[in-house]
Amino acid sequence: MTLRVRDLDESGLLARIVPLLPTGAATLVGPGDDAAVVAAPDGRYVVSTDVLVEDFHFRHRWSTGYDVGVRAAAQNLADVAAMGGRPTALVVGLAMPGDLEVAWVEGLARGLADACSPVGAAVVGGDLSGGSVVMVSVAVHGDLGGRPPVLRSGARPGDVVAHAGVRGRSAAGLALLEAGAASPGDGAPGAAGPLAPFVTGFLRPAPPLDQGPAANAAGATAMLDVSDGLLRDAGRIAAASGVVVDLERGALQPYVAELLPAAAALGDAADRASDRALARALTWVLAGGEDHGLLATFPPDVTLPDGFTRLGAVRPADPAAGVTLDGMPPQTSPGWDHFHQ
């Protein structure tokens, strides 16, 4: 018999998942009281929140509970990294229907743990609730280690624009799943087929979390995590800093090349060959969201930290702030909006 959430009371469900949750050194009082207590050694903490809703951010036919746990953690942890901080603690709210399988919730906890453990972040508290659909809300916290936060507003003309992490894989994976050209199994843990990087990138993004504090230590002037697409998020740095972020097509080619197997699997290689495949891959690189790479600007004399690749340069706003591709307005439409999908 399949054990479902409604077969357990709240304490029974907690007894199954709390032991699976990640623990961390910053936790002074963990789950079980009205609130947790977390260390903030430099007298400040970074905090952000992100929500995942069934059928808006994930679908049960593609994502397991484990996938959703990894993804919920990853996109939140990336927000702390994007401030130049190290993630320390998460609280997790979970609303769910009574017929949800308990194994799904246990998978969620394991996914949170596997995403958090490499950086030492703990789940220190949460809330379980009934709901007509599954909804996972995470608030994430981090420590700046005595450094200033890296905001979006500090880019200056002359700075180098650089990126850490993957580009376009999540969008490519989504396109493959939507077209039926790949199955979720192609992105299951341990899958090693040619489409595994894309489906895995969509189901369980892996942001470059160590690169956030590294960028901060190296003197990054601005940074954010790329959640809504490279052009759109670069535009946010441009707008906040009052500059032009100029990206160089040549620097984007390695990302484009990496996505060609996904573009080919969608049939583009067969008909009209490389032009359409290249265009599709470039669109994923420029407009694909949810990879949660880090886009940062650095003073021109800085040696980029490991993991960062130069993508372009910051120019004066002339006449307006914005994003250019080799100095020209980009032709690809930018990212997407939550309420108009």
Added chain:
Amino acid sequence: MTLRVRDLDESGLLARIVPLLPTGAATLVGPGDDAAVVAAPDGRYVVSTDVLVEDFHFRHRWSTGYDVGVRAAAQNLADVAAMGGRPTALVVGLAMPGDLEVAWVEGLARGLADACSPVGAAVVGGDLSGGSVVMVSVAVHGDLGGRPPVLRSGARPGDVVAHAGVRGRSAAGLALLEAGAASPGDGAPGAAGPLAPFVTGFLRPAPPLDQGPAANAAGATAMLDVSDGLLRDAGRIAAASGVVVDLERGALQPYVAELLPAAAALGDAADRASDRALARALTWVLAGGEDHGLLATFPPDVTLPDGFTRLGAVRPADPAAGVTLDGMPPQTSPGWDHFHQ
């Protein structure tokens, strides 16, 4: 024409609500970047999270956006107070369907502000998402001011049991609305009819937030906020501390008396008069949830802080930890469970 969420893009919606959100002195970096930065002057912070889901925690026919904002903030702020801390910062996730009125979301922001402003807590960040129903998730943070957190586990035999805040009002208000004996208008801001305290108490609970740090300063040995009913939550202190929490019926009578108008409005006064009304009111006092009063234990020699009323005493576990009423097992069933309503 009614303006709905789908008529605006995300930045348009943010432009309307961010100016309405409460601000506070602990905010170092507020909304608008990947994450906020908040001061934690004593090198630690308290953190908790609570989720409200449409049709599980509120219904549109009873609660306005303003009501939901007050309630979402209040029940979270109470968790910080229950640790003996002062709330400083909230992050808020909001999932909602596109046909939700923008005025509802603006009301939510105003409700958050009105609940937070008296204690100086700020909304420092958030996330907006589509959703098939409205779901509000809040993570709340607070400052302990250098004092230890007040856990549930510190009650000792001989301690005084005391309570701050109202008891049973939320349950009475819910019963009145469910029976059609009161309308949401009876609890609208400024309503002053005989049923106003109950309907208001259900729609917009007002936890005694200042009493949390006051109890901590006075040396409280254990504390929690009463969210699931007095017996059930007293049982949590008893279990965590390994003691018996003995409540005295006589000390509960003022709460019972205050609820009699609500019991009478349900028809009990007319038929069989006082016995049934008294029994109903006592059940609300003992088992009614969502008032978010503070239940605390203090060493016997402590002068109770303003706002606290003595309810009983802590006894040794004999043989087991638990709750008694005048030394006897209570006959009223305890609180409720989220998955078996």
